[in-house]
Each structure stands twice: as structure tokens, then as C-alpha cells.
Amino acid sequence: MTAEFSAPGQVLLSGPMPRFGLPRYLGRQVQGAPDATLGIFGHVVCPAVLSPSLLAHVPRTAIIRDFHCVTTWTAPGVHWEGWQFSDVWAAFLAELARPDVTHVMVSGHDGYRACVPLEELMRADVLLADHMNGKPLTPAHGAPLRLIAPQLYGYKNIKHLRRLELLPAPVSSRVGRLLSHPRGRVDLEERSGTGVSRFWRWMYRTQVSGYLCGARALSEHSHPITRP
Template identity: 40%
Template structure:
């Protein structure tokens, strides 16, 4: 957890359900089964279940969550397994990714998708998380399993993972919104809010949308 906010971020109370407005109504109170497809440029595709993660060491961490639209939720307590341990102990031996399969795509049950380079996912603080604030994840925050990548804007920390793909290039990924809104890395420290425009400029595009979007997502959960 950082002791001060990154450039352009404003701390808010709570941790709202948030995202692209097209996904607001794609909420279900039902938790999907924990079965995640692992495939792509690999020798062997397979499906991951909760039992497969049990042998991995659990990791507890506190980290801030930075949304690209400029809000930050501070000091959230997550628990799960390191993505690095998952990759080294399960993916590498079982799927045998091909040389150069370093473009990782995540797909969610609601149709959202995100990508990150494998080298970023192998950082110490990147988790496959199943617990928040000492409680099992709820549907609002991504049950049964979600990614947590604190060094990256929140849209990379995809919820309700249903597939993880390993590719040798980016041709298999299509951004879920306008292309400029999806940076391949979206690192908070470098204010990589999107493509083509400086991060400080995108603050002024995103910030006026925050309150309205929070209300929209809250309303769809209550309906």
C-alpha cells in the first residue's frame, strides 16, 4: 500500500462496484462455478478448479485499488494465491506455454476482458484473490475468483474470471471499449490511463463520470 496517492487520484469512502456502463446491468447475485479454462498458445489446454489452487501457499496483503477514472479505495485487505505461484506450479508444467506466450488475456463471466504482459503478472503483489476484508468474495466484487494487480489501474483486475489465455501476440484480444481507453499495461505510477493522450488530460474526461457511474452500478445491484 502506498503512503500517498498517485498522480490524479482522489480517495473515496468504500469500494463501489464500478466499470464500463455497458456492463452495469450484467450483474447476477449467483456465484458461477469455479472452473477456469486455461488455453491459447500452449501444448495442453485444461480447466482449473478450486481444488487445483489448494496446494499453493496463501498470501494476505493490503493494497490500494486505483480506478482509471481517478478514484481510489485505500487499504483493502485481500487474500488468495500469488499469480506467480499459480503460473510456475500449475500453468507452466501442466499447460506448457509456447516460447513467447507472454501476452495474457483474462475473460470474465459477464463478457469483460483484460490483458497484461506476463512479466507484470509475475510481480509479488499480483493475486488470484478469493477473499476481501476477511470475507469470501461476494458477486459484487468478483466471486469466485478475481485478479488483483495493485500497480495497475483497476480495469486490469478483472472479476469473475472464466478463462486465462496465454498468447504469443495480441491478435486474440479486442478491447471491451474504445481502443484509446485500453492501455496494454495501465501502470498507475506512470499514469498510463489510455493510449495516445497524456494521463493528466484523461483525468478531466473521466472524473465527471465517477459519481453518476457509481449510482448506476449501485442501482443495478438493487434491482
């Protein structure tokens, strides 16, 4: 693991980082036009579209961070490239957002979404990423654009970004409090919104080998979703 982050309850992943997620979303790999257009909705002055041509005006950023899955595995030293969320916010989103925005519902083309506190998104190492380990993102890892928030578990790092909905208060995700936490911070082991963290650590770890095998199998037999 990288030196700057100690992740309680995590174990080092052996082998390449898999495509991972809930079974209902895991087999959905988005195909189609390779652009990174984002719809901006919700608590805004007016809805807008953030296009690749607009993103091109924002300086690019590269980071190397460990990637932490809630099921207790960690992929060490993943190299991500893209645009710092705080830079995108300052350049485009701040003028659209109403003053009391506190959260962002981040949604992907695969139907998965997660609510993330704005203060977490404004950290310097949170990216809208389009490259992984020196290559453009593949459909397996969230092309064309993926949210990367290294301090949060993978279930907050949304693949196949489609829209950002700005919110004045948190909204529950579709998976509910059982399988997600309102913040999902790795250093505090916020694996679930219910129960004790160590219980969830134990539960996931007893099944992680099966989860990883299942994830790789589903990835190999995934079906494409054509983006509109």
C-alpha cells in the same frame, strides 16, 4: 492511501468501494456454483482446466493494497486473499505454456476481458483472489475469483474469472484503445491508449460523482448470470 504507493491523479474514495465498470458489464453479477474453476487456453501445449482442488495445493497469500479506478477514485487499504499468480504459474501454467508466451487474455463470466502482459502478472502482489476484507468475495466484487493486480487500474482487475488465454503477442480488448491502455499502469497514468493522461484525468474527474452514483444504482438493480 497505503504508504508504499503514490497514485498520480487519484482522489480518496469516500464510503465503501462500489462495484464498478462499463455499463454493459456493470449490471451482470454472476451467480451459481461457488467454485473457482479456470479454463486454460491459447498458446499452450494442450488446453487444461485449473480446478479448486488444484489451487488448494498452492500456498495462500494475503495483501493489503490500494485499489485504483481509472476514473480517478482510490479505495485505500483493501485486504485481498487468494493465490499469488506467480505461484500458480510455477505450479501449473509454466508447463502448459509455450516458450514465447508474453501476454494473457483474462476473461470473466460477465463477458468482460482484458489483455495483461505476463510480466505484470508475475509481480509478487498479483493475486487470484477469493476473499476481500476478510470475507469471501461477493457477486458484487467478482465472485468466485477475481484477478487483483494493484499496480494496474481496475479495468485490468477482471471479475468473475472464467478463463486465461495465453498469447504470444498483445491483443486489443473489446473496449479498444480509447477506454483502455495496453498496460494500464497506475504510476504512469496509463488511463487510455490515446491522448494525454492529464486530459483523461480531467475528463473522468469532472464526471466521477455521476459515475459513482450510477455504479451504485446499477449494482443495486443488477441481474444475475447463472454460471454453467
